Amino acid sequence: MKRRGSVTNVTAQRTLEAITTKELPVTNYQNAVKEFLRHCRIKGLSPETVKFYDKELKQTGRAFAEINTPLSDIRKIKTAQIESFIEQQQSLNRAINTINSRLRAGRTFFNFCLRKGYVDSNPYEGIQQLRKRHEVGATFSKRQLKLLLNAPDVTTFIGLRDLAIMLTFAHTGIRLTELTSLRIKDVSFDEKGAINIQQAKNRYARRIPLTKRLREVLKAYIQERGVWIPTFYL
Structure with a gap:
């Protein structure tokens, strides 16, 4: 008997396609x-x-x-x-x-x-992000920043806390979510000191050195909270 090289019957062909095509x-x-x-x-x-x-x-x-x-x-x-x-x-x-x-x-x-396998193509392919005109945002002048940092009453706990927050923003440039996730153990006073950012946006932790003034204010704030700092860090 001669072997057929392909399916010629139309009905059989459609049945084969239905079997081999995954819906x-x-x-x-x-x-x-x-x-x-x-x-x-x-x-x-x-x-x-x-x-x-x-x-x-x-x-x-x-x-x-x-x-x-x-x-x-x-x-x-x-x-x-x-x-x-x-x-x-x-x-x-x-x-x-x-x-x-x-x-x-x-x-x-x-x-x-x-x-x-829920879709056969991504409908977002070929869709471009909308263009936005980039403008430089308003920033504090040196004089304004100085007035702002001099505003807290550091003789009170709240004033010292506010200064520590503002200085951390001004001297490190960290994000709000990164600052609110900071813990005491993330602040190090060895050598010149540093802040360890554990909850970073890109999930990569990083270490930011402390400036002299920020180091002093953070030490004062942490001590005011009642946390003991070894004397060799002072």
């Missing part, structure tokens, strides 16, 4: 977001990063609903819907930074969906 699972937007956030936590992303994704993807979902984007099946969310989302956000006078944050979150989320 994407139907997943709605809300469930996919929940799974993505769970993935972020398991991956070990910082709570602030997970909170960022949660907030921006929820806001994006609400906007999608307002422009009738099909949320019951994320396979149906295409680039055209992302462009409509941008136009809708602009019509609401959302800040460029806000829109760009939601675009970044959405792109990362759909990359996850692509890896999971």
